[in-house]
Amino acid sequence: MHLMPQLYLDPGSGSILIQMAIAALLGLAVAARAYWGKIKGWFGIKSKSADDDDDSDAK
Amino acid sequence: MTTQTPNNGQLSASFRDPNGFLFSRNGILYRQINRAYEREYTRLMESGLYDRLIKAGMLIPHVEVDQPPAEKEAAYKVIQPERVPFVSYPYEWSFGQLKDAALTTLAIQKRAMKADMSLKDASAYNVQFVRGKATLIDTLSFEMYKEGEPWVAYRQFCQHFLAPLALMALKDVRLNQLLRVYIDGIPLDLASGLLPSKTRFNFGLLTHIHLHASAQKRYSGEDVKARRGSMSRQAMTGLIESLESAIRKLDWTPRGTEWGNYYDATNYSDAAFEHKQQLAGEWSQRVKPALVWDLGANTGVFSRAAGESGAFVVSFDVDPAAVEQNYQMSKKANEQNVLPLLLDLTNPSPSIGWANSERDSFGARGPADMVLALALIHHLAISNNVPLLQLAGFFAETGKWLVVEFVPKSDSQVRRLLASRQDIFPNYTRAGFESAFGEKFKIHETVEIRESERVLYLMESK
Numbered sequence: 398m399h400l401m402p403q404l405y406l407d408p409g410s411g412s413i414l415i416q417m418a419i420a421a422l423l424g425l426a427v428a429a430r431a432y433w434g435k436i437k438g439w440f441g442i443k444s445k446s447a448d449d450d451d452d453s454d455a456k
Numbered sequence: 457m458t459t460q461t462p463n464n465g466q467l468s469a470s471f472r473d474p475n476g477f478l479f480s481r482n483g484i485l486y487r488q489i490n491r492a493y494e495r496e497y498t499r500l501m502e503s504g505l506y507d508r509l510i511k512a513g514m515l516i517p518h519v520e521v522d523q524p525p526a527e528k529e530a531a532y533k534v535i536q537p538e539r540v541p542f543v544s545y546p547y548e549w550s551f552g553q554l555k556d557a558a559l560t561t562l563a564i565q566k567r568a569m570k571a572d573m574s575l576k577d578a579s580a581y582n583v584q585f586v587r588g589k590a591t592l593i594d595t596l597s598f599e600m601y602k603e604g605e606p607w608v609a610y611r612q613f614c615q616h617f618l619a620p621l622a623l624m625a626l627k628d629v630r631l632n633q634l635l636r637v638y639i640d641g642i643p644l645d646l647a648s649g650l651l652p653s654k655t656r657f658n659f660g661l662l663t664h665i666h667l668h669a670s671a672q673k674r675y676s677g678e679d680v681k682a683r684r685g686s687m688s689r690q691a692m693t694g695l696i697e698s699l700e701s702a703i704r705k706l707d708w709t710p711r712g713t714e715w716g717n718y719y720d721a722t723n724y725s726d727a728a729f730e731h732k733q734q735l736a737g738e739w740s741q742r743v744k745p746a747l748v749w750d751l752g753a754n755t756g757v758f759s760r761a762a763g764e765s766g767a768f769v770v771s772f773d774v775d776p777a778a779v780e781q782n783y784q785m786s787k788k789a790n791e792q793n794v795l796p797l798l799l800d801l802t803n804p805s806p807s808i809g810w811a812n813s814e815r816d817s818f819g820a821r822g823p824a825d826m827v828l829a830l831a832l833i834h835h836l837a838i839s840n841n842v843p844l845l846q847l848a849g850f851f852a853e854t855g856k857w858l859v860v861e862f863v864p865k866s867d868s869q870v871r872r873l874l875a876s877r878q879d880i881f882p883n884y885t886r887a888g889f890e891s892a893f894g895e896k897f898k899i900h901e902t903v904e905i906r907e908s909e910r911v912l913y914l915m916e917s918k
Binding site: 412 | 683
């Protein structure tokens with residue numbers, strides 16, 4: 398099955414492979430941050446949530 | 457105006473997307489949404505994503521309308537997006553404008569992810585400045601997010617935003633002009649070669665530009681379908697945040713502008729300056745233009761005077777530093793009706809793209825209702841050798857009304873321009889100016905600026 402039938406922008410083979418490699422690494426950091434937040438949560442320390450983008454403006 | 461195909465009004469900048477397109481009917485811009493996009497459109501509207509983006513000023517608002525579609529067979533709905541007061545392009549933006557457009561694109565992607573959607577493109581041309589804010593204008597940019605899939609717009613984001621911003625911040629701010637040549641963004645191998653080698657020690661630029669460029673070369677044309685589907689949501693979040701952090705770290709602060717100290721270095725006094733400001737304001741109130749183009753606006757002092765009448769003012773200047781200062785001021789004051797843009801009037805933006813009709817030239821986006829040409833004529837007539845009659849013809853095509861300043865040869869600014877060259881401009885006199893412009897314009901007002909030798913005119917094209 399073609400995963401993205403709607404695809405109309407050629408994402409480029411190299412661009413896909415490199416982003417998957419980079420993202421795998423960066424995903425670990427995101428996971429680590431989430432766990433660290435949880436651990437801090439057990440001790441009642443409120444951490445800056447990853448959801449705060451709705452408050453931060455692009456400007 | 458925007459180039460159109462002859463039959464159904466479809467705009468030629470809008471031909472790539474099978475999900476819908478823009479068309480114009482009776483001067484109003486509509487977007488047809490095709491049935492192929494029904495599921496995505498419904499998700500955008502019903503998940504709350506649309507409302508959140510509108511509230512944040514990040515997406516162009518639209519209303520669904522009862523207009524017959526331009527292409528009936530494929531049609532699902534017709535929407536009418538809010539009109540963008542003036543369409544501008546990334547090669548006309550200052551560093552800060554491109555940076556804000558980049559950050560808005562990433563902020564939208566983060567919000568889209570929460571609604572299980574994702575941006576299917578990250579084109580800088582999909583962003584326009586509306587009410588002073590970088591705003592996504594393509595309502596059809598969203599697709600369903602499937603966990604595991606990579607971000608299809610990653611390459612485009614790097615080419616349209618990260619590469620030019622890095623080049624502007626770390627090499628030379630004028631390199632944004634490469635966007636005029638490369639309509640799909642700066643090729644990453646080119647950016648990688650031009651960037652200083654120290655940028656390889658910057659994690660964001662190392663990965664998203666240098667390694668990205670090498671990977672493109674190495675894996676060009678390789679079939680990667682089998683390897684897709686394994687990028688977790690967390691990995692996607694990490695990728696977007698990494699791009700965001702790379703963009704945020706890039707900065708450019710203007711250091712002394714070409715004309716940055718212009719207002720101090722001029723020969724005219726505060727009284728003359730205020731007199732010009734007052735006249736620009738008064739004449740704008742009198743003419744009540746909807747769209748003003750201030751050509752050679754510097755940091756936009758007179759643009760703001762003209763804007764007090766409620767007009768939308770595009771504030772053009774050739775100096776990237778002046779445009780950046782103008783934009784930062786406008787952003788700080790939360791101004792909604794001033795749009796600073798970069799423009800070299802001696803070589804204005806051409807029409808570019810497929811069939812030369814994807815992006816309109818400077819002239820095709822006019823005419824304006826009123827043009828301000830203050831302290832400008834001597835640059836065009838003397839530095840650029842344009843005969844006065846040709847100048848008059850150009851301005852008559854560019855706007856209905858013209859507020860123009862004549863700066864005589866005795867003025868120190870003109871003396872400076874003539875200092876290193878022969879004076880081959882016998883007609884460059886007040887009488888010569890009035891006779892040339894009198895051929896194309898009706899001169900309504902002629903006012904000598906207080907405490908100076910300059911003259912300000914209000915003219916209407918014939």
